[in-house]
Amino acid sequence: MNGGQPFLIPRQLDVADLLASTGELFTVQESGEESFKGIYYDTFDWRLFAADLRFSRRGRLYFLQNRLGDSLVEAGVGPRRKKLFWWDFPEGELRNLLLPVVEQRALLPQFTLAGRMRRVNLLNKDEKTVVRLVFQEITGQAQEQRFILEPIVLVEPLRGYEKQLQQVRRLLEDAGLSEITDGYDPVAMAQTALSIDPRDTSSKFSVELAYGETVAEAVRDICLHLRSTMLLNVSGTLEDIDSEFLHDLRVSVRRTRSLLSLMKKQLPVEGVKHFQAEFKWLGNVTGPVRDLDVYLLKEQEYRDLLPEELQAGLTLFFKDLSRRRKRALKKLRVHLRSARFIKLLQNWEVFLRGLPEQPDYPQGKRRCRSVADAIISKRMNRILRQGQAITAETPDEMLHELRIEGKKFRYLLEFFRSLFERDAVDEYLKHMKKLQNTLGDFNDLAVQKDMLSRQLQNLEPITRTRLATAAALGGLIVQLHTHQRQVRGRFEETFNAFASEENVQLMEKILAGIDEESSVEN
Structure with a gap:
């Protein structure tokens, strides 16, 4: 669908009349027709679309193009499934381009586009082709919904015939066609025809708070957004589409x-206490499957850490993890379909919507910006004190x-980012991410070592296969410890x-500014 300048054709316009209007200047020569049909894939949160990539299957071949239709790699073969992952494709450029964009997300069929292309050559008096036109009519289907895209014509110029190209452009514009610049x-x-907004399926946190919002209003707006994210990811978790649904659900709970x-x-202490306990329960019941997902996703990484002669010993280990995950997922589905979970989210919404109007709740009337200033400053100083106290011993x-x-401090900055100078907050978060990555890696390695040690201790009865597993787990523990x-x-x-000092001054810049209320104790 590339190679020319596109023009939208008004639906009421007859293409035959359009071509007839070129008769005074050109001879029309039909060059053939062809049909096409493609199933377009993307992740649930439209990661390929956000990266200006378009991925489709026609027959057994998969095509990766940019948004203008230019092919980025040669067409590749792959399985014909409704759900695909990057690792389902053979090693090569297609797989390498998909991996960093989609990561652990499944590629899902979003819709099918089908249509026909009619090619027409415009000839001059010497019967030489000076401009090529490609008319396209496309229909689509997403599940049971059918739609029709606006018809277009691609104007393909030929070298040396710029004057004729401009004549064709004027003819099209005079006929009511509009250029897609x-x-x-x-x-x-x-997406437009289907009323799809890719931002609606993103789990990235983004809430716009008004500068004058009260504490109660801000908490309401933030928590309602997080509640929507939970609901957005429940179905995909239950259907086990990919591991990111549960991950995003858990992040919104956290x-x-x-x-x-x-x-x-x-x-209000009494009003919130019940929900604190219920969200703790939700965090607990969603944990086991996520923990197992983390290990299962590390299978190749773990194998690569070991010498080749030990790698086969991990086969039994990962088979056991897969069996445990199936059992854990079954339990999780019961929880997410339970009256307790449904009631939690229903009651939580009612509580949040009524929060700003609660009587005997003077704290909720405070302006959120002043409260956020005090809490951010206090939390930052706490992190600096704790970090400076850490030594090699x-x-x-x-x-x-x-x-x-x-992690709590990062969440705090993200919650209230819209109340401060955003570029400065984003810059600070970049520095913080480096620290969090180091701390996160350290903790993850500690957790992995503990889990592998427990698994090693529970390996019985001792058989040749289990001895191979023990050797592999022992080797992994050494590597992870190092x-x-x-x-x-x-x-x-x-x-x-x-x-x-530079980073401390950046935070001071973020918090700088005149505020109407004095600092608040927290």
Whole structure:
């Protein structure tokens, strides 16, 4: 669908009349017709679309193009399934281009586009082709919904006939056709026809708070957004489409719990206590499947850590994890379909919508910006104190505590980002991410070592296969321990960069500004 300048054809316009209007200047020569049909894939949250990539299957061949239809790699073969992952494709350029964009997300069929192309040559008096026209009519289907895209004509210029090209452009414009100046993207047009907004399926946190919002209004708006994210990911979790649905569901629960903790002195204690307990329950029941997902997704990484002669020993280990995951998923489905879960989200919405009007709740009337200033300042100073107290002899548990504090602080900045200078907040978050990555890696390695050690201790009865598994797990534990020590060794440098004077001044810049209320105790 590339190779020419696209023009939209008004539906009421007869193409035969349009071609007849060129008769005074050109001779029309039909050059053939061809039909096409493609199934277009993307992730649930439209990651390929966001990266200006379009992925489709025609027959057994898969095509990866940019949004203008230019092919980025040669067509590749792959399985004909409704759900695809990057690892389903053979090693090669197609797979390499998909991996960094879609990561662990499944590629799902979003819609089918089918149509026909009619090619027409315009000849001059010397019977030489001076311009080529390609008329396209496309229909689409998404599940039971059918739609029709606006017809277009692609005007393909030929070298040396610029004057004739301009004549054709004027003819088209005079006939009521409008040029698509930013390129023709049938996927975007299909989204418009289907009333699809890719932002609606994104789990990325983004809430716009008004500068004058009260605490109650801000908590309401943030938590309603997080509640919507939970609901958005329930179906995909139940259907087990990919591991990211559960991950995003859990992140929205974790953010909710963090906000209730961070703002506990600004919320009605009795009203919130019940929901704190219920969201803790939800975090607990969704944990086992996610924990197993993390290990299963690391299978190739774990194998690569071991010498070839030990890798086969991991086969039994991962088979056992898969069986455990099936059992855990079955239990999770019961919880997510339970009256308790449904009632939790229903009651939570009712509570949030009524929060700003609650009587005997003076804290909720405070302006959120002043409260956020005080909490952010206090939390930042706490992180700096904790980090500066960590030395080479400090127990690992203190790094874990700092990781938890850092995560809450990051959530805090993201919750209230729209109340401050956004570019400055984003810059600060970049520095914070480096520290969090180090702390996160350290904690993940500790958790993985503990789990593998427990698995090793429970290996019985001893058979040849289990001895091979024991050797592989032992080798992994050694590798992970070595890596963990290396991460620990980088902590001081990473923390000092985060706690630099420049970064402290950046936070002071974020918090700077005249505020109507005095500081608040939290």
